[in-house]
Amino acid sequence: MARPLTAEIDLDALRHNYRLACECSPESRCVAVLKADAYGHGAVACARALEGLAPAFAVACIEEAVTLREAGIATPIVLLEGIFSADELHRVDELGLWMAVHSDWQLDALLAHRPARPIPVWLKVDSGMHRLGFPPERAEAAWRRLQAAPDHACDLQLMSHFATADLVEGAYFEAQMARLTALAERLDASLCLANSPATLARPSAHGAWNRPGVMLYGSDPLEAANAASRRLAPVMTLRSAIIAVRELPAGEPVGYGGRWVTPRPSRIGVVAAGYGDGYDRHAVDGTPVLVEGRRTRIAGKVSMDMLTVDLTDLPEADIGSEVVLWGRAATGEVLSVDEVAHHCDTISYTLLTGVLPRVPRRYHGQPR
Template sequence: MRPLTAHIDLNALRHNYLQARRYAPEARAMAVLKANAYGHGAIACAQALQDLAPAMAVACLEEGQALRARGIECPIVLLEGFFEADELDEVITGGYWSVLHTHWQVDALLTRLARWPQHRMTVLVKCDSGMHRLGFAPEEVGDLCGRLQAHAGIEQTLLMTHFATADTPDSPLLTAQLETINALRCLLDLPGCFANSPATLGVPASRHDWVRPGVMLYGVNPLEPQHALHDEIEQILRPVMTLESRIIAVRELQSGEPIGYGARHVTHRPTRVGVVACGYGDGYDRHAREGTPVLVEGKRAAIAGRVSMDMLTVDITELPEAGIGSRVTLWGRDASGSELSVSEVASWCDTIAYTLLTGILPRVPRCYHQDDDARESV
């Protein structure tokens, strides 16, 4: 009954996936669906992409199990690998591809493969080319890959890395990482899986055999504003989530009246305030500053006062037609075609779009939209 809904445009999701294919035409693209598809609903997103994506990627086995239970049959990549050896029976027999980033994982996998001589699996050996988070040192990778390739239970070995600054133009760290990983790829003659979303779009030298589009699938431009391709990408990606609610009350206040907790906002003129059914209990960021934009029936308005658990307040003085029942778009594209990017909202909250999208809580219903006649194909 509460009017807050996250509308998910599955045709936009497919469109964005195809943009990854367009920018990296020689590579295969695994769709990254970790963290419940960045808050959009992993099962529905996987089902929408299953005829396009040759593989999908998740953070852990539990996320993969949820997809398998709903009929997703393509290879599922475990981006952090496995955490306990007890997971390995299912990993080996369930059609998963595992990232390997520590020695104990390699040892455990090769030992457990002996139990399943009828199964062979694909692994991705993660090289720490300079981000210093997960992965083997470059000088270790050759021997590890040789050991894996010599094992009868390993069908395919891919070389993997992750870039720390692919979203930033002219980054010395990106240049160094590319030099390290591309030299290693040539030396070992292995297929490469290097490019995340910003690299898929903006770093041709990273694309190779596989790319890993993640946040771009959901319509978020992963490139920094100063990047030469930023404006181009802004035009081609479509927002997948539209977070929408309605005004549930209107207050008429005189000048000098406080609004909300802490009386942070005090009116400086006679003010109409719209109370919107959305708050931090839904995942909307409590740190949203004064002036954070929203769309009221397609027209811009601004938050006035602190975000509460279940509500936020918007100054609608300049929108005399707005009232109880007026549609409010917190981010996304509204019914009139007006758009408010989640990245812009995130900047007002001193955070990033990833945080807002993944932070939408389960009590917010996801409503999925897909027009089969409008579906794009390769």
């Protein structure tokens, strides 16, 4: 019998969330972001589930694009960070990829290359995130160089990334939008701006293309949920089971360092899941879990292969009882990965992408 820990992936929920992104921005096309192995969900399976719905996919690097192409995915793929060396351009050309251009050396390399066909280019502008991109005052010259090289580049888009689109307070978002809108008007350019929070809550950012990412996997990226984000469906359920039960008197320490001490006579359940599987070791006592669809909490530090939960108020729970660490229980009860992340002092992205390969993925819902 196999270890009970699995990451169950609901492809129907993935498609639901993608359709929600499209519903939020009906005048935009939505590229489905599949970087980091589709945020830990399995890029190939997720791409197959979204083929025919999404007009394009996005990944971080050429290695991720190669994985999709080798699996037979023919949908256009955007390299969000572009190339990392000039010699990658022949693979961009060969695989029919689209690419971001965020710096002078990338632009020079592209214009020195002789592609078999023009490469669709998204010119990245640093509108205030201050990671990648041309400053707005230099982006116009880069755009003009691309326009003047139709044998090298085509289907030009202006691209940028928001630093604060998830926040309720919107002053910095509006400052970024003002810079981008002014630049787009000068260039008569199409825009690709909206990430997940902007797709859900910032209609002014909806351009020719949007880039929904974490929302596709059911995580709410907004500081304060809105009507749209409340409709997101969890895609990953990290599910395990109770493998042992301990009956302890009051005053007994549990786990490494004895951080949690039984406040009363207690039943402690041992769960087959730990930081060696990617569950965050920083989870504090009280981090929620579902046992047979009922909420309880972690009691004691997370170990490499196990964690412990308080079963004192769940007398029916026993060896073999279902444990959901995040996602949807068999009863239908949902524990949000965002809530778990809050107790770990992190964000859902780190939990989802951190589930390690030894955790089997089990897919439900057939690809289209």
